[in-house]
Amino acid sequence: MKLSAAALLALCAPSLAFGLVGNDWSFKTAPADGLNDITFPFNMAKAPTTSGFYFAQQFNFHNVTDVGYTGLQPRPNANGKNVVHAAFSSFQAGTTTRHKNCYQGADGGPGVSCAIEVPGNYRHTYNIEVKNIGGTTWRGTMTDTVKNKSIVIGEWTLPAGAGKLVNGQVGFVEYYIWNGQPSHTCDSLPKTEAIFYNPTSKTKGASGGAVTKVYEYGDCIGKAGYKLKKVSNGYDIKVGF
Known part of the structure; x- marks a missing residue:
């Protein structure tokens, strides 16, 4: 049975019990064995500087079953500056890491979670690159596209036999505060806004990356x-009141 993108999202990422908006992304052309890298751009210029929302894109790999995802989360300002939280996670059992920004486990299950929290500027667009750096090891890097300044979010190694990035997956806007509450009302959702730009890749033969549907x-x-x-080159997504 072929699953819809929304159903696939629910199955692949069980932590997203209170996701709000999904998006499909893919490349028009890509090598059959997958991609060596993908860059996902985000802009949070109109997002309030409070914790609670996660703007993310999901991805998976040939020859293994579980997904990874990466994205940005707003935070309260500190010392008069915006704070950018970036995450880079694998939910695949057997994933390992030695990177200082990472730890074993992902949302209470197997995998690896990596994150950074740094001063930034929400008016700037941030690119997050997921890139193979040898064997089955992958690095997540965030780049401020205005300052052209990059910082590594983390690195992890998938189990032996894992392949390259699959062409096409889904992303999401999640209000994770609701995950820890026994109930909620939809009209209590705080307002937020973010732009999800089209993905790009430096992989030979990959072209036409796009966010193809939002729902x-x-x-x-x-x-x-x-x-x-x-x-x-993307979609501006708003939710909340």
Whole structure:
């Protein structure tokens, strides 16, 4: 049975019980054995500087079953500056790491979680590159595209036999505060906004990366203040009140 993107998201990422908006992404052309790298750009210029939301893109690999994802989370300002939290995670059992920004486990299950929290500027677009650096080891790197300054989020190694990145997956906007609450009302969702730009890749033969579809999912469809606007090379997503 072929699953819809929303159903695939729910199965692949069980932590996203309170996801709000999903998106499909893919490349028009890509090598059959997969991609060596993908860059996912995000912009949080209109996101409030409070914790609670996760703007992420998900990805998976040939020859292993479970996914990874990467993205940005707003945080309260510190010392008069925006704070950018970037995450890079694998949910694949058998993933290992020795990187200082990472630890074993992902949302209470197997895998590896990596994160950084640094001063930034929400008006700037941030690229997160997922790149193979040898064998089955992958690195997540965040780049401020205005300052052209990069910082490694983390590195982890998939089990032996894991292949390259699969062409196409899904992403999401999640309000993770609700994950720890016994109940919630849709009209209590705080307002936020982010732009998900089209993915790119330096892999030979990969072209035409795009966010191809954006949609609501979860238990607040039609009740979460969802608004969508097509922008150059991506989509501006709004939710909340």
